[in-house]
Amino acid sequence: MLPKSFRIWPFMAGRFILRHRRKTIATASFIILGTAILVFLHALTIGINDTMVLNTTRLHYGDLFLEFPEHSEHSESIAAAIWSERDIAAVLFRRKLSGLLMTPSAAAPVVLFGVHPKTESAYTAIARRIIAGTYPEDNRSQILLGKTVAEKLKATVGGVVTMVESSGALLGEYTVSGIYQTEIQHFDTMIVYAPLSTIAPSICARNPAEAAILLTSSASLQAVKAHLEKRLPRGASLQTWKQLMPDLIQLIEMNEVAMGILMLFIFILVGFGISNSFVLTIVERFREFGILKALGVTPRELVGLVFLESFMVCLCATLVGLAAGWLLSQLVAYGGIDFSGLTSHNRYFIVSGLVRPRVTLASIYWPGILSLAASIVSSYFPTRIAAGKVTSETLRFA
Amino acid sequence: MKPAVSLKQVSKVFITGGIRVKAVTAISLSIQEGAFWIVAGPSGSGKTTLLNLIGGLDRATEGEIQVGDLRLSTMTERDLALYRRHRIGFIFQGNNLIPTLTAFENIEIPLILIGDSDRKTKVNDILREIGLRDKAHMFPQFLSAGEQQRVAVARAVVHSPHLVLADEPTANLDMQTGSDILLLLQRLNQKLKRTVLFSTHDQRIIDTGENVLRLRDGRLDL
Numbered sequence: 001m002l003p004k005s006f007r008i009w010p011f012m013a014g015r016f017i018l019r020h021r022r023k024t025i026a027t028a029s030f031i032i033l034g035t036a037i038l039v040f041l042h043a044l045t046i047g048i049n050d051t052m053v054l055n056t057t058r059l060h061y062g063d064l065f066l067e068f069p070e071h072s073e074h075s076e077s078i079a080a081a082i083w084s085e086r087d088i089a090a091v092l093f094r095r096k097l098s099g100l101l102m103t104p105s106a107a108a109p110v111v112l113f114g115v116h117p118k119t120e121s122a123y124t125a126i127a128r129r130i131i132a133g134t135y136p137e138d139n140r141s142q143i144l145l146g147k148t149v150a151e152k153l154k155a156t157v158g159g160v161v162t163m164v165e166s167s168g169a170l171l172g173e174y175t176v177s178g179i180y181q182t183e184i185q186h187f188d189t190m191i192v193y194a195p196l197s198t199i200a201p202s203i204c205a206r207n208p209a210e211a212a213i214l215l216t217s218s219a220s221l222q223a224v225k226a227h228l229e230k231r232l233p234r235g236a237s238l239q240t241w242k243q244l245m246p247d248l249i250q251l252i253e254m255n256e257v258a259m260g261i262l263m264l265f266i267f268i269l270v271g272f273g274i275s276n277s278f279v280l281t282i283v284e285r286f287r288e289f290g291i292l293k294a295l296g297v298t299p300r301e302l303v304g305l306v307f308l309e310s311f312m313v314c315l316c317a318t319l320v321g322l323a324a325g326w327l328l329s330q331l332v333a334y335g336g337i338d339f340s341g342l343t344s345h346n347r348y349f350i351v352s353g354l355v356r357p358r359v360t361l362a363s364i365y366w367p368g369i370l371s372l373a374a375s376i377v378s379s380y381f382p383t384r385i386a387a388g389k390v391t392s393e394t395l396r397f398a
Numbered sequence: 399m400k401p402a403v404s405l406k407q408v409s410k411v412f413i414t415g416g417i418r419v420k421a422v423t424a425i426s427l428s429i430q431e432g433a434f435w436i437v438a439g440p441s442g443s444g445k446t447t448l449l450n451l452i453g454g455l456d457r458a459t460e461g462e463i464q465v466g467d468l469r470l471s472t473m474t475e476r477d478l479a480l481y482r483r484h485r486i487g488f489i490f491q492g493n494n495l496i497p498t499l500t501a502f503e504n505i506e507i508p509l510i511l512i513g514d515s516d517r518k519t520k521v522n523d524i525l526r527e528i529g530l531r532d533k534a535h536m537f538p539q540f541l542s543a544g545e546q547q548r549v550a551v552a553r554a555v556v557h558s559p560h561l562v563l564a565d566e567p568t569a570n571l572d573m574q575t576g577s578d579i580l581l582l583l584q585r586l587n588q589k590l591k592r593t594v595l596f597s598t599h600d601q602r603i604i605d606t607g608e609n610v611l612r613l614r615d616g617r618l619d620l
Contacts, residue, residue: 019498296483298476392455
């Protein structure tokens with residue numbers, strides 16, 4: 001049971017907060033601004049990471065990359081079955097053939113992916129990187145070349161190229177339907193796409209099958225992986241984009257550290273602002289505290305009273321700041337910020353430079369905790385000074 | 399009659415800018431319960447220091463202060479605060495009231511601190527007594543200097559303290575308002591039978607007093 005006198009302190013604190021309205025608003029504004037900036041910056045970091053992941057996974061490999069065991073007969077039907085599972089947005093089945101692409105005047109080693117053009121062009125970003133022509137059409141002997149391959153072969157849209165498998169078998173002649181450019185060297189110099197329907201079943205059977213699995217939400221990555229692994233044939237390999245692209249993980253971690261440092265600086269800056277505001281408010285009220293002490297308020301009660309005042313202001317301002325930060329992030333996310341102009345030739349922004357800030361639990365949790373902690377620490381020391389001063393000295397403040 | 403306040407060889411030394419200043423030197427006195435004493439002396443004679451020592455706002459450098467059964471020198475800061483809360487009523491020279499609270503709320507504070515559940519009635523009663531019932535919800539800045547001091551007097555006596563310490567409460571007031579405050583305190587002293595120490599350097603007020611304690615250069619002027 002709390003002592004009777006203790007129960008009136010929140011009431012007293014509330015009364016003082018309301019009566020010192022201007023100072024309360026000034027202090028609260030600092031906290032609201034600081035918290036909102038921290039939330040937005042955190043959401044922006046998440047948004048940048050999301051864009052980088054999306055750009056990478058949507059280009060070719062997907063969120064999960066499935067490699068079927070060699071000579072697997074039912075790989076395409078398994079891929080089709082996976083598509084009907086929960087949280088799966090698409091399963092892009094492919095055959096991978098290595099070989100030589102030739103024109104009468106030149107030859108280039110390539111990796112040809114036999115794909116289903118409709119789904120492939122709908123779900124991956126390669127189609128959006130076409131700089132000339134179109135994506136190959138189903139059941140037609142058409143091929144999509146990377147820009148460097150096309151340059152090596154001196155091939156243009158409408159030209160004809162011949163594909164020879166690495167075993168020496170002739171795959172066939174293809175008309176160049178389009179040329180793409182990702183500015184990722186590996187793709188532009190090596191990867192070509194042709195309709196799977198144009199590759200003979202016997203050739204398909206002796207070449208590896210794989211599937212890029214796209215999820216509806218990145219949050220379910222591990223759960224979907226665990227679920228699918230139970231259902232895959234022996235020898236199949238299922239890897240997440242995190243396993244396939246450790247360099248992206250490192251980049252995300254670096255991005256988070258860099259943003260963390262920036263947030264820390266902002267936190268310190270805002271902390272100083274809050275502290276300054278509290279010090280000014282408390283020093284101005286020294287005489288008021290002196291009167292309270294003269295009336296019999298104990299030093300501990302005085303610390304408690306001012307602390308409670310600060311806490312109530314900080315808590316309300318932090319909550320408003322969190323809401324403001326969330327709202328700002330939502331507003332910016334609605335239109336997105338286009339980083340394309342700032343990230344030329346960055347492979348992680350190759351498909352789209354549009355960043356949409358995303359608020360997560362951590363975006364609310366950390367800024368909330370930091371802001372509250374900064375505010376409370378900032379208010380504690382001047383209050384201690386006020387409480388520790390000899391009462392008669394405090395009363396001399398006019 | 400038992401003394402309400404007793405001082406034995408009380409001295410107070412302040413160190414200001416590295417210089418020792420003796421504000422009060424070897425004061426011994428005894429004040430009876432329910433008495434009204436005027437502490438007289440020119441500025442700098444030690445009146446405020448003496449009242450602060452008796453009120454537990456400062457600690458004596460030497461000597462012993464006893465208020466009722468309490469020896470102030472042995473008490474902790476917390477005990478001194480509780481002593482002020484329950485036994486003392488303070489009135490200062492000026493800027494007495496908390497500017498962010500109304501007249502009513504200022505008077506209410508001592509009752510809140512002692513956990514008095516009947517505080518609304520008591521505050522209203524005393525506001526009526528000092529003639530400020532209609533200004534109960536006004537902030538100090540909208541009250542005249544005299545009205546502010548009347549509120550301060552009400553706040554000092556509302557929780558029925560044993561001892562009221564009024565440190566030059568009339569210093570910033572005109573003669574008439576000062577007299578009104580003095581009369582108000584004398585009336586409350588007679589009605590409530592509380593001990594009052596009233597400091598002033600105003601000779602006209604000093605002349606009205608029966609019990610006068612004169613100070614000069616920090617010593618009792620006998």
